[in-house]
Amino acid sequence: xxxxxxxxxxxxxxxxxxxxxxxxxxxxxxxxxxxxxxxxxxxxxxxxxxxxxxxxxxxxxxxxxxxxxxxxxxxxxxxxxxxxxxxxxxxxxxxxxxxxxxxxxxxxxxxxxxxxxxxxxxxxxxxxxxxxxxxxxxxxxxxxxxxxxxx
Amino acid sequence: xxxxxxxxxxxxxxxxxxxxxxxxxxxxxxxxxxxxxxxxxxxxxxxxxxxxxxxxxxxxxxxxxxxxxxxxxxxxxxxxxxxxxxxxxxxxxxxxxxxxxxxxxxxxxxxxxxxxxxxxxxxxxxxxxxxxxxxxxxxxxxxxxxxxxxxxxxx
Numbered sequence: 001x002x003x004x005x006x007x008x009x010x011x012x013x014x015x016x017x018x019x020x021x022x023x024x025x026x027x028x029x030x031x032x033x034x035x036x037x038x039x040x041x042x043x044x045x046x047x048x049x050x051x052x053x054x055x056x057x058x059x060x061x062x063x064x065x066x067x068x069x070x071x072x073x074x075x076x077x078x079x080x081x082x083x084x085x086x087x088x089x090x091x092x093x094x095x096x097x098x099x100x101x102x103x104x105x106x107x108x109x110x111x112x113x114x115x116x117x118x119x120x121x122x123x124x125x126x127x128x129x130x131x132x133x134x135x136x137x138x139x140x141x142x143x144x145x146x147x148x149x150x151x
Numbered sequence: 152x153x154x155x156x157x158x159x160x161x162x163x164x165x166x167x168x169x170x171x172x173x174x175x176x177x178x179x180x181x182x183x184x185x186x187x188x189x190x191x192x193x194x195x196x197x198x199x200x201x202x203x204x205x206x207x208x209x210x211x212x213x214x215x216x217x218x219x220x221x222x223x224x225x226x227x228x229x230x231x232x233x234x235x236x237x238x239x240x241x242x243x244x245x246x247x248x249x250x251x252x253x254x255x256x257x258x259x260x261x262x263x264x265x266x267x268x269x270x271x272x273x274x275x276x277x278x279x280x281x282x283x284x285x286x287x288x289x290x291x292x293x294x295x296x297x298x299x300x301x302x303x304x305x306x
Contacts, residue, residue, distance in 0.1 A: 026210035027210075052173040053173070054237075063174065063216025064216065066212060067216060094238075
């Protein structure tokens with residue numbers, strides 16, 4: 001029998017998130033990875049030429065950054081709340097703060113509020129300097145009824 | 152100049168921009184139609200776009216990418232000269248899951264072009280915008296000085 005996420009330690013749950021990332025075709029297509037430092041997950045978006053949205057600057061596509069932040073928020077929920085299933089996005093709002101240069105991008109997400117069915121999450125993406133985010137997302141995500149009953 | 156040739160030029164311009172955009176190409180986005188201030192784009196269903204491996208449902212980020220690009224194309228098509236635009240913010244409301252195996256369309260229209268800012272809104276759908284997968288609004292910065300000219304002509 002597979003051990004439930006509820007009783008797993010941080011390392012095992014991080015390994016689960018990494019495995020989940022490998023299983024999500026669009027996360028693979030973007031080129032996402034995850035690393036854990038203590039109780040914080042950092043998501044990594046490896047730069048690749050197919051992620052460019054503005055060939056003149058050049059800069060990462062707004063959709064790439066939005067998708068990266070949304071996936072980071074979803075996986076933070078899975079990791080932090082020990083979910084067995086991916087939540088569904090209800091709405092997301094993305095502020096684009098600086099151009100995304102053609103280099104690796106990082107993201108961290110924080111659960112602002114966990115309700116019975118709905119969680120509010122904030123996520124930030126940065127490149128060279130954590131203090132200079134390139135984009136910020138906040139959104140609401142729906143957890144499955146089965147997950148809600150766990151509480 | 153006739154309205155028809157104007158529309159054709161708009162379509163050609165947007166088509167060129169789409170061709171030059173690596174991420175739009177990577178997602179196999181295509182232009183369905185465009186007119187001044189309006190654009191319709193399409194993404195065909197592909198396995199690589201899946202966000203939930205258990206259901207086969209396309210990733211929310213794909214919808215976000217399609218809407219961001221379609222809203223941007225609508226803004227491009229409303230400008231009199233080719234300007235650089237940058238998304239300031241983008242809001243997406245997910246109304247229902249996209250159906251596995253089906254193409255996704257997005258329709259976007261410019262709400263207002265001001266001096267250096269443009270507002271647009273749009274909808275992602277399978278069959279018709281009236282049955283949306285997601286709706287979206289966005290604000291764009293028109294980066295070059297010529298934005299003033301584009302804004303002035305639209306009152």
